[in-house]
Amino acid sequence: MTTSRRRFLGYVLAAPVLVAAASPGEAQAAELLDLNDIMTAAALPTSGLISVEINADGTVSFALPRAEVGQGITTSTAMLIAEELAVPLHRVKITLADARPELLFNQMTGGSNTTIATYTPIRVAAAVARQRLLAAAATEFGSSDLRLADGVISTRDGRRIGIGELATKAASPRTLAVPVELTAKDDFTVIGRPHGRIDARDAVTGRKKFAMDVTVPGAKPAMVCRPPTINGKPGTVANLDEVRAMPGVTDVVTISTGVAVRADTFGQCIDAVRALRVTWRPGTVEGKSDTTVLRELASAELPLGPRPITPYVEGRFTFHFRSNSALEPNCAIADVRGGRAEIWSALKSPIVARQTIAARLGLPVSAVTVHVTEGGGSFGRKLFFDAALEAAELSQKLGKAVKLMWHRADDSRQGRTHPMATSRVRIAYAGNLVLGFEQRHTSVTTDLGHGLGELFTAMAAKLPIGDKAFAQTFFQFSHTSPYDFGLHSRLLSETGKGFNTGSMRNVYSPDTTCARELVVDQVAARMSRDPYRFRHDLLRGDRSRAVLRAAAEAGGWGRALPAGVAQGIAFHSEYKGVSACLVEIDCRPETVNRPIRDGVAGPRVTRAVFAVDVGLAVNPLGLEAQMMGCVMDGIALALTSSLHLRDGYFLEASWDNYFYTRQWNTPPDLRIIIMPSDSDQPGGAGELGVSAAMAAVACAYGRATGTMPTTFPINHGTLSFVPKPTVPPIPASPVDGLDHVR
Amino acid sequence: MPEHTFRVNGEQVTVDVDSDVRLLWVLRDILGVTGPKYGCGINVCKACTSHLNGRAFNPCAVPVRDLGPGDEVTTIEGLAATAGADLHPMQQAWLDHDVVQCGYCQPGQIMAAVDLVRRVAAEGREITDADLDGIRNICRCGTYARIREAIRAAAAAGG
Numbered sequence: 001m002t003t004s005r006r007r008f009l010g011y012v013l014a015a016p017v018l019v020a021a022a023s024p025g026e027a028q029a030a031e032l033l034d035l036n037d038i039m040t041a042a043a044l045p046t047s048g049l050i051s052v053e054i055n056a057d058g059t060v061s062f063a064l065p066r067a068e069v070g071q072g073i074t075t076s077t078a079m080l081i082a083e084e085l086a087v088p089l090h091r092v093k094i095t096l097a098d099a100r101p102e103l104l105f106n107q108m109t110g111g112s113n114t115t116i117a118t119y120t121p122i123r124v125a126a127a128v129a130r131q132r133l134l135a136a137a138a139t140e141f142g143s144s145d146l147r148l149a150d151g152v153i154s155t156r157d158g159r160r161i162g163i164g165e166l167a168t169k170a171a172s173p174r175t176l177a178v179p180v181e182l183t184a185k186d187d188f189t190v191i192g193r194p195h196g197r198i199d200a201r202d203a204v205t206g207r208k209k210f211a212m213d214v215t216v217p218g219a220k221p222a223m224v225c226r227p228p229t230i231n232g233k234p235g236t237v238a239n240l241d242e243v244r245a246m247p248g249v250t251d252v253v254t255i256s257t258g259v260a261v262r263a264d265t266f267g268q269c270i271d272a273v274r275a276l277r278v279t280w281r282p283g284t285v286e287g288k289s290d291t292t293v294l295r296e297l298a299s300a301e302l303p304l305g306p307r308p309i310t311p312y313v314e315g316r317f318t319f320h321f322r323s324n325s326a327l328e329p330n331c332a333i334a335d336v337r338g339g340r341a342e343i344w345s346a347l348k349s350p351i352v353a354r355q356t357i358a359a360r361l362g363l364p365v366s367a368v369t370v371h372v373t374e375g376g377g378s379f380g381r382k383l384f385f386d387a388a389l390e391a392a393e394l395s396q397k398l399g400k401a402v403k404l405m406w407h408r409a410d411d412s413r414q415g416r417t418h419p420m421a422t423s424r425v426r427i428a429y430a431g432n433l434v435l436g437f438e439q440r441h442t443s444v445t446t447d448l449g450h451g452l453g454e455l456f457t458a459m460a461a462k463l464p465i466g467d468k469a470f471a472q473t474f475f476q477f478s479h480t481s482p483y484d485f486g487l488h489s490r491l492l493s494e495t496g497k498g499f500n501t502g503s504m505r506n507v508y509s510p511d512t513t514c515a516r517e518l519v520v521d522q523v524a525a526r527m528s529r530d531p532y533r534f535r536h537d538l539l540r541g542d543r544s545r546a547v548l549r550a551a552a553e554a555g556g557w558g559r560a561l562p563a564g565v566a567q568g569i570a571f572h573s574e575y576k577g578v579s580a581c582l583v584e585i586d587c588r589p590e591t592v593n594r595p596i597r598d599g600v601a602g603p604r605v606t607r608a609v610f611a612v613d614v615g616l617a618v619n620p621l622g623l624e625a626q627m628m629g630c631v632m633d634g635i636a637l638a639l640t641s642s643l644h645l646r647d648g649y650f651l652e653a654s655w656d657n658y659f660y661t662r663q664w665n666t667p668p669d670l671r672i673i674i675m676p677s678d679s680d681q682p683g684g685a686g687e688l689g690v691s692a693a694m695a696a697v698a699c700a701y702g703r704a705t706g707t708m709p710t711t712f713p714i715n716h717g718t719l720s721f722v723p724k725p726t727v728p729p730i731p732a733s734p735v736d737g738l739d740h741v742r
Numbered sequence: 743m744p745e746h747t748f749r750v751n752g753e754q755v756t757v758d759v760d761s762d763v764r765l766l767w768v769l770r771d772i773l774g775v776t777g778p779k780y781g782c783g784i785n786v787c788k789a790c791t792s793h794l795n796g797r798a799f800n801p802c803a804v805p806v807r808d809l810g811p812g813d814e815v816t817t818i819e820g821l822a823a824t825a826g827a828d829l830h831p832m833q834q835a836w837l838d839h840d841v842v843q844c845g846y847c848q849p850g851q852i853m854a855a856v857d858l859v860r861r862v863a864a865e866g867r868e869i870t871d872a873d874l875d876g877i878r879n880i881c882r883c884g885t886y887a888r889i890r891e892a893i894r895a896a897a898a899a900g901g
């Protein structure tokens with residue numbers, strides 16, 4: 001590594017205590033400045049910077065312009081600062097920044113991009129702070145032979161001073177531009193080592209505050225009585241006065257999405273919502289069902305090329321609607337009164353939320369404050385702000401603060417979904433040679449939503465996250481195949497509007513990868529090749545082959561298994577990361593039919609080995625956790641979890657209807673292998689693992705049953721629950737809780 | 743409105759609220775005890791799991807009228823005190839295994855885990871895979887594997 005790759009320009013901001021900053025976008029390399037140069041940056045527009053502040057108590061504060069929704073970025077961010085600043089991890093305090101419009105796309109959490117985009121700027125800011133602290137200590141001690149460790153600067157002869165004591169002395173009355181050199185990778189003591197999450201203690205003691213746990217004076221619970229079909233509109237309410245008089249109810253009012261109630265408790269909101277008698281106007285997908293959408297997809301599919309003259313294998317796959325509901329439902333607090341608005345919600349795109357809310361309320365953007373709260377999961381959901389918009393509308397209408405939450409049934413039926421899609425794959429071969437790969441992916445339109453599209457176009461050149469995560473034409477449709485498959489063509493076609501869609505731990509990759517890997521297995525079979533060896537021989541790149549080998553070896557590829565039990569293996573690359581998964585699945589009838597109350601048993605994944613190389617893993621323990629979550633998602637997508645569309649609405653209204661992976665579906669043997677990497681560039685990975693995991697489960701299922709699965713999840717054809725009514729839209733709360741105490 | 747008196751995390755409380763309001767909302771919306779989370783409201787997701795007189799229960803499915811002055815509700819906030827420590831051994835095991843991702847389900851997971859270990863110990867046997875498979879609490883972040891490890895570790899340590 002050359003020195004220049006570690007030299008960057010940072011800033012000291014004019015402030016009473018030491019505040020060191022860096023540009024959050026492309027980090028500026030300090031090529032033109034000598035390391036000893038310091039210039040006054042009087043004209044610097046400092047508002048767009050991210051900054052690290054040294055506090056008098058020796059702690060370090062940083063407001064992260066991202067949403068923490070479980071992916072562990074507050075921990076990895078604290079690690080970056082602890083590394084550069086040589087302070088103990090627990091003294092780094094990370095908060096989530098309010099919406100800061102000046103940051104533009106540097107405040108968007110998505111596409112597994114956070115670590116990649118913030119890795120250098122945060123370290124630059126911390127390095128500036130370190131340099132200033134050392135300079136202040138040098139003045140203090142009259143010596144520049146100093147050591148900074150554990151938040152204390154010491155001289156050779158044993159004099160010591162804590163960085164907190166230097167917070168004021170190292171401050172600058174003027175804003176300065178400062179070149180700094182970042183710590184070399186070989187000298188890392190924090191980055192790359194496993195660290196537990198910094199918010200774990202708060203989470204396990206119940207102190208961690210999610211949006212609905214925040215106390216805002218006067219913000220009473222609110223819920224919305226929603227239409228029986230997707231995006232139906234409220235007409236008249238027959239019993240407004242009756243419901244207004246119900247216990248605890250303070251307000252009932254019609255808003256754009258339904259009829260909202262505000263009450264002393266959410267329990268009373270639930271009762272009021274259930275009591276409302278509303279006439280509904282049609283929704284946006286009235287009368288549609290799985291079958292009609294499938295027909296639309298078929299007619300939108302782009303044709304494959306001319307039929308090859310050589311032998312070929314073709315597969316056609318269907319991926320049903322899936323819910324990206326997090327465990328924390330859509331929710332937000334809003335206080336819109338006196339010409340100003342204040343919003344609290346877990347938001348991955350707070351700037352767009354702020355602008356949209358201001359427009360909806362008819363307020364200037366400057367009158368809207370958006371606080372980003374900790375999020376209880378996202379998986380794509382929190383890029384949108386449906387609840388925040390609704391809460392703002394309701395609060396304005398009532399002139400009162402509201403704490404608005406969607407019922408689980410709402411979240412499942414009216415919330416965003418991963419669009420239904422089909423994928424057609426053709427691989428042409430001759431003898432032992434693969435000649436060409438074609439894929440035609442057809443999907444219900446994915447909503448990139450709420451003005452994001454326009455902003456992306458406007459910002460295209462400056463995008464720090466790259467347009468690959470969100471733009472209409474996705475990166476993976478233009479990038480080359482991981483395999484040496486000769487001629488290559490992949491095309492996407494989207495069709496149909498009216499559904500509330502969004503990404504779900506990625507948009508297309510799990511489906512496209514699953515389809516591809518299943519057909520790869522078929523080609524290997526035609527050539528009488530071992531599916532693992534076949535992949536290994538055709539994969540490009542040492543890192544790719546290495547992860548595949550690691551998964552195969554650790555998982556005991558090819559070991560003898562009883563009939564009905566089989567292995568599958570799959571590969572996926574994205575976000576500069578490569579990954580491979582080996583799965584063993586038990587499809588024997590006694591396993592498939594094991595009794596589970598109100599749940600789906602089905603085939604059991606008994607072993608999953610997942611190998612991943614993302615480059616530099618800032619926090620291997622956090623990366624491992626993300627991959628474990630991805631494997632659980634992959635199992636759900638392949639085997640159990642989908643939404644059934646019928647007559648313009650989704651049947652699923654509960655976690656016992658929508659079968660996300662539960663303990664009884666988890667592999668008793670789960671191993672994550674993080675590959676050693678000599679890269680000095682970190683990779684993002686929040687979404688990376690789903691694709692290979694889903695594909696491996698599908699391939700294993702195909703080999704265990706002797707039939708390639710073509711519809712996902714495989715149990716979609718069997719409705720394993722009794723659908724709840726749509727009127728009233730939410731179920732009554734049970735009263736028999738004590739009968740279940742064991 | 744009727745008054746209801748019971749104990750929450752070692753303290754007696756009296757609330758003035760309709761008898762059929764479910765305890766989850768009495769805890770969260772009236773008493774400000776926000777550790778138990780809402781995830782479904784119909785006793786399915788188990789995010790609200792807490793203890794009543796030392797046994798796991800789901801306050802989203804219990805009307806407040808079911809509680810009397812002799813009833814002790816323990817939420818995640820009061821769990822450590824039942825072990826007379828800063829952290830209950832199960833919470834410590836959760837930290838040791840870095841179980842938490844978003845954390846939303848975790849108060850319920852921990853309360854369910856403590857109850858499972860209690861029941862298994864009362865039967866004088868070890869935790870089995872079937873016991874762990876029987877946990878109904880959802881974790882949408884997919885932390886299941888680390889939950890299993892943490893429970894086994896806490897059980898082995900006598901937690």
Ligand code: FES
Nearest residue numbers: 781783785788802
């Ligand atoms: S909220 Fe009580 S079980 Fe889901």
Ligand code: FES
Nearest residue numbers: 844845847881883
């Ligand atoms: S940690 Fe997020 S739902 Fe379990």
